[in-house]
Amino acid sequence: MRILFLDQFSHFGGAQLCLRDVLAEVRRRGWDAEVMAPGSGPLLDFAGDCGFDSQTLRIPEYSTHREAGADFLRFGSGLARTAGMVRRALRERGFDVVYVNGPRVLPAAIQGHAPVIFHAHSVATTKFARMIVSWSLRRVRATALACSEFAAGLIREALGEHAVRVVYNGVADCGFRPHGNNDGPIRIGLLGRISPEKGHLDFLHAARALADDPNLRFVIVGAALFSDRGYEQKIRSLCAEPGVELRGWTDNVAEILHELDILTVPSGANEASTRVVMEALSAGTCVVAYPSGGLPELIRNRFSGLLTDGRSPAQLAHAIRSVARNPEMRSRLAQNARKEWEARFTVERFQREVCDRIESVAMPRAFAASESRIAPEESTFAHDARPASRERPLTRSGA
Numbered sequence: 373m374r375i376l377f378l379d380q381f382s383h384f385g386g387a388q389l390c391l392r393d394v395l396a397e398v399r400r401r402g403w404d405a406e407v408m409a410p411g412s413g414p415l416l417d418f419a420g421d422c423g424f425d426s427q428t429l430r431i432p433e434y435s436t437h438r439e440a441g442a443d444f445l446r447f448g449s450g451l452a453r454t455a456g457m458v459r460r461a462l463r464e465r466g467f468d469v470v471y472v473n474g475p476r477v478l479p480a481a482i483q484g485h486a487p488v489i490f491h492a493h494s495v496a497t498t499k500f501a502r503m504i505v506s507w508s509l510r511r512v513r514a515t516a517l518a519c520s521e522f523a524a525g526l527i528r529e530a531l532g533e534h535a536v537r538v539v540y541n542g543v544a545d546c547g548f549r550p551h552g553n554n555d556g557p558i559r560i561g562l563l564g565r566i567s568p569e570k571g572h573l574d575f576l577h578a579a580r581a582l583a584d585d586p587n588l589r590f591v592i593v594g595a596a597l598f599s600d601r602g603y604e605q606k607i608r609s610l611c612a613e614p615g616v617e618l619r620g621w622t623d624n625v626a627e628i629l630h631e632l633d634i635l636t637v638p639s640g641a642n643e644a645s646t647r648v649v650m651e652a653l654s655a656g657t658c659v660v661a662y663p664s665g666g667l668p669e670l671i672r673n674r675f676s677g678l679l680t681d682g683r684s685p686a687q688l689a690h691a692i693r694s695v696a697r698n699p700e701m702r703s704r705l706a707q708n709a710r711k712e713w714e715a716r717f718t719v720e721r722f723q724r725e726v727c728d729r730i731e732s733v734a735m736p737r738a739f740a741a742s743e744s745r746i747a748p749e750e751s752t753f754a755h756d757a758r759p760a761s762r763e764r765p766l767t768r769s770g771a
Contacts (some may be wrong), residue, residue, distance in 0.1 A: 373405040373734050376431075376467040378458065378481065380474035382413030386647045387493035390519075390541055390722070391473045392418050397723035398730075399423065406465070406515070408457065408477075408481060421725040426535060429454050429477070454480040462486055464643040469734035475501065478508040482491035489731050491517040491726075492536075495642045495665065496526060506530040515733050519724065520666030523644035540670070543650045543713075544721025546626035550656035550706035551633060560698045561591045561632040563625065564648050566604045571638030571662065576607070577685030578636075578692060588696060590614065591629050593739040622758065629655040633702065634695055637661035638680075638688050645670065653677070658702045660691045670717075676709040 375398065381388055388501060390419060391407075392415065397406050399422045407419040412584045416426040428595040461467065462484040470481050472490045481488050496502040509516065509530040515535035518524035527536040562575045572592060579590040586693065592611065596604040611618045625648065629635065635652045636659075637643075650670065652659045659677035662666050671674045671677035678695055680687040695702055 373731070374465065374467045375406075375730060375734065376458070376461060376465075376470045377405060377407045377419075378470065378472045378474075378477040378485070379407070379409040379415060380476040382411040382415040382428075384414055385597060386541075386645075387473055387491075388413075388415045389647060390491075390493065391415065393542070393719055393723055394471075394726050395419060395422050395424065397501075397727045399560075401690045401727060406461065406467070406654065408461070429457060435717040436569065442549040449477055455483060456623075459483055469730060471730065473516075475505045475508075477484065478512075478514075479504060482508055484512075486510040488514045489730060489733055490514040490516045490527075492516065492527060492644070493541075494644050495523055497642050502526060505506045506559060515729070517729060519645040519670050522669065524667035526578045537730070539722065539725045540717060541645055541647055541650060542717050543647055543654060544719045545765040546651050546655035548654065548656045548710050549630050550683075550703055550704075550710075557587055557589045558633045559589045559591065559631060560634045560692055560696070561593060561628065562636050562638070563593045563628055564646070565591070566594045566596050566607055567600065568603055569640040569642065570678060573610075574638040574683075574685045574688055576610050576614055576616060578638075578689040579616050581685060581689040583614055583692060585693070587632060587694075588692075589617070591617040591619065591632075593619045593622060597621070625651050626655055629657045632657050632690060634658050634660055636688065637667065638674055638683070639664045641665060641683070643667055649677075652714060653713040653717060656706040656710060658695055658705050659709070660688070660695055662688070663687055672708075672712065675705070 377391065378495050379388060379391060395405065395418065401479055405424045407416060407424060408429050409415055410429045410431050412428060431451065458480045466714060467486050470484060470488045472478050472481055472488060472750065474493070475496060496505050498527040505526060506529065509527060516527045516531065517539050518527060519541050521538055524536045524538055540759050562572060564570060566572060575592065582588050592607065608618055629652055635648065635657045637646060637649055639662055641648065641664050645666045649659055649667065653676060659670055661677060661679055662683045663679045664683060668679060671679060673679040678691055679689045
């Protein structure tokens, strides 16, 4: 079976880390794959390490925080080139399925004849984006996966109630180290991509409101990545006043989580899901989060974490203070959170569900293609009577 993976970024954000996990399972199952994505980030390097071909898509990695006219023009001009590359790959290399890991590359798959799987890791927030995603989904009659019920909403509007399957993300074990009864300062952090929708300004306002408690320490860990670097600079400039420590990006999420007593997730209303919540559930770090988007699907309030009463800095500060002053609550939430991760959010469960879905979509086409390659005179013989063919090893290539 041969799969073409399309992604809108080659640097690791949450969706790309999910694709990395899928590629690892594809390799384990012995399937063939190729990855196409813009830029030259670590996603393409990982594909090469798996023995898969990769191609660089000639589209710009434009910003995610606005719909500037320049972005529209760059997107439109790049889409034609991207669609041409995808059509050529489908024609020349005979893929059995196209797996689209983001909405910006979905229109490029509309002219192919292979079935399309669209994996929704986010929610289109503007009228233009929603229109393009809906039209593309209907055009290709896509099979859809979504990271939460919240993320599945637009797909159901476009394709119908039963057209999408929710597969919650999964993460590797971060190592369970609860520390609800520790002495010393309580460490509160926000970890991940620095972008307006992640709530860094609310976190800083909450830190300022809690400045009267000398036992609380606040830290932000992250970087803009493919988001607005101007916003990152703004956050840096604002950290000094409330005494918030700001660290750069790290790939060692488990280490940071083990340092924290409380992870805050003050994401905006359109947060579809976030891996760091599941990583915290695994690690034993208490989670305080806004009840935004798909987050209530990941956190059972007052069982595996604490959801604030609303989305404001004052409500975030109140929830942080409540948890910080109650070590027994932190310990109980951590124990329950670990059980929740084991039952619902392991990476093995995620890999199995996604790849089983890929197989169910691709196998009929792969089987038909295999049968068509058997010459009539050969078809009367048992399959094990024919010499086994050897596929050439796959290597990474640039476009």
